[in-house]
Amino acid sequence: MRKIIVYIAGPITGIKDNNEAAFAEASMTIKDRGCIALNPLEFIEHNDRQDDTWEGFMKRDISYLIKSDIVVCLEGSGESRGAQLEMFLAEELGIPVMKYSDFINNNDLEIEKKRDQPKRSLDSIMLAVSLLTGVSEVMIKGSIRRTEIKNARFYFCYIARKVYGHSYVSIGRFLSNRDHTTIISAVNRVDEWLEVEDDAVSAIDGIKNILHV
Secondary structure (H helix, E strand, C coil): CCCCEEEEECCCCCCHHHHHHHHHHHHHHHHHCCCEEECHHHHHHHCCCCCCCHHHHHHHHHHHHCCCCEEEECCCHHHCHHHHHHHHHHHHCCCCEEEHHHHHHCCHHHHHHHHHCCCCCHHHHHHHHHHHHCCCHHHHHCCCCCHHHHHHHHHHHHHHHHHCCCCHHHHHHHCCCCCHHHHHHHHHHHHHHHHHCHHHHHHHHHHHHHCCC
């Protein structure tokens, strides 16, 4: 079986020693898991003609990112201009994006599933959410924020993004042209619910069962 190629995204500019320790630790962990690690800080050594501008680094890094199966994000990626661009590009290309902490906690089988998970259409996901919650597609796509409708909308965003890797932009477009930041907020909220609310866990598990995840 072909090894999984994992690209490491994270903050570099403005971090002591270019955040070398964090990237090196992640690279070692990824290799220990039997995967191929793509560490941006290692690319410099293999480039004789180096464009040392920010744009030059990003062009070089993206040329590696597009060859990866999964993008793993280090702590602080959300505040990094470069890492944000990498995550956005990966999402748009359908490359799964996951936190480094999630990568560490996933077993090898789960990582394989993350890479090979076939995408369900947003229509299929919407149907599953509607069946589980009893909230119609029209209501989920609408603007009413009644608790049960809002929750169903958030569950849809979570499943579409975290399970099937649809981009925030495409999910927002599907939900009556909502802004991608609204989708990010919804996904993060469900992540929080799953830590403390049994109802949210049951709902997400139920939707996954319908979709045969």
